[in-house]
Every structure is written in structure tokens, then in C-alpha cells.
Amino acid sequence: MARWCRGVVVGVDGSEEGYRALDWAAAAADRHDAALGVLGSYVVPLSPVPAGPLLAAGGLHAATGRAVAGALARLEARGTAGREVGTEVVPGAAAHVLVQRSRTSDLVVVGRRGLGAVDRALAGSVSSALAAMAYGPVAVVPASASVTLPRRVVAGVATDDYPGHVLETAFEEAELLGVPLEVVHAVDPGPLGSALRLYEGWGDAWRASAADAVRDDVQRWAQKHPGVACTTTVAEGRPADVLQRCLHPDDLVVVGGRSHLRVTGRMLGSVADRLLRVAPCAVIVSHARPGRKG
Incomplete structure (x- = not known):
């Protein structure tokens, strides 16, 4: 069976459910001999903030970068067996950014719910929007899912x-x-x-x-x-x-x-x-x- 040449992309936000989706995505990349991309995104608030928009954007970028770094540390502890892993920290709404990545990926993976208040309140607004609008396959991993190989x-x-x-x-x-x-x-x-x-x-x-x-x-x-x-x-x-x-x-x-x-x-x-x-x-x-x- 041909390997996945375009790779697997997983969205992380620092939540435990996002990291469980990371584990699941890494296993999928392993079995498809595919590269794994770890993506974090952030939205700069439109309302004024005391520190100013530039500092706000910088803080959000840094916080998102820490979530991505945590994902890399988790992968290293798991053992990637030489798997190619790329990272991205980009501005933009998570659902929109991941929908665009679905154009150039074999699979996009997310947790069911993230850290955002809207995502928690609406039972996974990012995962639902992504699954609805994606250009290719999407995997949504709930907290209850086993991250070992499916039976x-x-x-x-x-x-x-x-x-x-x-x-x-x-x-x-x-x-x-x-x-x-x-x-x-x-x-x-x-x-x-x-x-x-x-x-x-x-x-x-x-x-x-x-x-x-x-x-x-x-x-x-x-x-x-x-x-x-x-x-x-x-x-x-x-x-x-x-x-x-x-x-x-x-x-x-x-x-x-x-x-x-x-x-x-x-x-x-x-x-x-x-x-x-x-x-x-x-x-x-x-x-x-x-x-x-x-």
C-alpha cells in the first residue's frame, strides 16, 4: 500500500484532549509511513487591551508556541522512531487554519474539545466546523477514545x-x-x-x-x-x-x-x-x- 506522501497534521492547544489527539495522530502517521505536522494557532482579540495589540499578539504566539513545544516533548517521550515531525505556530482561527491545511494533507486530526470557552460550551465547535468544511479526511478524537491501536x-x-x-x-x-x-x-x-x-x-x-x-x-x-x-x-x-x-x-x-x-x-x-x-x-x-x- 502506498505511503501517505502529504502527511498527517494535528492541531494542538495545550489541552489534555489535544495531546491525546496528538498521540492518535502519531500512531496514524506511523502506520501510514507519513510525516507528522504539529500545528498551533491563535486569534488576536479585536477589542483593545492595556498592553496593546502587538504585545497581545506576541503573548498569544508565545503561549501557543509552548503548547507546540509540549507536544514535541510528548512525542519524544513516546519515541517517534525517526519519524519526520514539523511544527507551525500561526495566527488565525483554528478551524479556518486546519481547513486550509486539509487541502494539502492526507489527514487532519483534532481533539473533540479544546481549551477555548466557546469550544467547551458548544461541545467542540472547532472539531465540528473542521469536519464540516474540510477538503479531505478529518479524524476527531474524544477524551474517552483509546490511543492504542484500534481493535x-x-x-x-x-x-x-x-x-x-x-x-x-x-x-x-x-x-x-x-x-x-x-x-x-x-x-x-x-x-x-x-x-x-x-x-x-x-x-x-x-x-x-x-x-x-x-x-x-x-x-x-x-x-x-x-x-x-x-x-x-x-x-x-x-x-x-x-x-x-x-x-x-x-x-x-x-x-x-x-x-x-x-x-x-x-x-x-x-x-x-x-x-x-x-x-x-x-x-x-x-x-x-x-x-x-x-
Whole structure:
């Protein structure tokens, strides 16, 4: 499998959750033979400060630099095994800066919540905005996630949105990790579900139809990765709820970022948006790259 030539970028802010995301990103860079970039960013306040804007900017730059230095010390203690590590300290809103880095990176990694008051209050505003607007795959790592190698990869797929990029990412990760892959497809029958269940055999027929809808895509990727033990699960319910029930802290879940106008991002309430807030494990939101098909 080809190495990741563009590398992994991880955003840090000095928080423990950010450093756990760093650990996860370093492990991802190791298994993909990729360079690792550690990025810290800061926003200079627009309101006047007694020390003046230049001193304020200098203090913020220094504080962010200390967070990045702490990340490097953590990597040295972990042992990077000769891995190429770069650092950046730049002005700008974290979500915006990381979205731009997603143009030139194989993966961007962040913790679910950071140190900022807004990020804590809004349950991860930086991670949610990044996952919504990124140009490539994004991994969001909550505090509860295991930073050791995942024991299983779970892929959430939908038939109304091309699942190839999700399956590609999921199969590649499962193959590199040497762990099984479970492909989960959930369908919410909606308000008519109770009425339809009155018909004898409807449940079996519905599950069979749903399984047929994803079988061809899964089989195509399974042929490309014959060493991956893959199972497909079809369940009734809201997709985010179905996925959440089957996840554990030592899993890795891959979901799609639906096609969207980059000005608006994903709509609140999507499967990815919900999982970013509640999943106990690392979540990769795999956006389809232009012109890339499975």
C-alpha cells in the first residue's frame, strides 16, 4: 500500500484532549509511513487591551508556541522512531487554519474539545466546523477514545450517498491495523414503519433489500483487500443511534461527509455531526475528493 506522501497534521492547544489527539495522530502517521505536522494557532482579540495589540499578539504566539513545544516533548517521550515531525505556530482561527491545511494533507486530526470557552460550551465547535468544511479526511478524537491501536474498524454507509470513499478509508485502515471491519447500514423506516411491520414478513424482506443495496459496494472493496475480515450489519433505526450503540472506546469509526456546498458545510443533525458529539472512539469523517472514485 502506498505511503501517505502529504502527511498527517494535528492541531494542538495545550489541552489534555489535544495531546491525546496528538498521540492518535502519531500512531496514524506511523502506520501510514507519513510525516507528522504539529500545528498551533491563535486569534488576536479585536477589542483593545492595556498592553496593546502587538504585545497581545506576541503573548498569544508565545503561549501557543509552548503548547507546540509540549507536544514535541510528548512525542519524544513516546519515541517517534525517526519519524519526520514539523511544527507551525500561526495566527488565525483554528478551524479556518486546519481547513486550509486539509487541502494539502492526507489527514487532519483534532481533539473533540479544546481549551477555548466557546469550544467547551458548544461541545467542540472547532472539531465540528473542521469536519464540516474540510477538503479531505478529518479524524476527531474524544477524551474517552483509546490511543492504542484500534481493535476494530466500523464503517457507517448509506445508499443515498456514494459510499466508496468511506469504504476505501475503512478497508485501508483495517488492513494496516490488521483488525476486522464491520460495515453498518442503518435505515430509518420513519413514521410508516409501525404500519408496515403489521405485514407478515416485512421485516425480513426489508433487511434483505437493505443488505442488497450495499452488498455490491462492499464486495468490490473486499476484493481489493482480501486480507480484511469484513462483515456487514443491517439494522433498523436512526443511523447515528445504530452506530453509537455498537461503538466502544477502542474502535475506529469511519463515516462520510455528505456532498455539500463548502460555504454551508454539513447540516446540523447529520450522522457525522451527531457521532462527533457522542462517539466514545475516534471518528474519521471521510470527504470524497474531487474526481476520485472507488
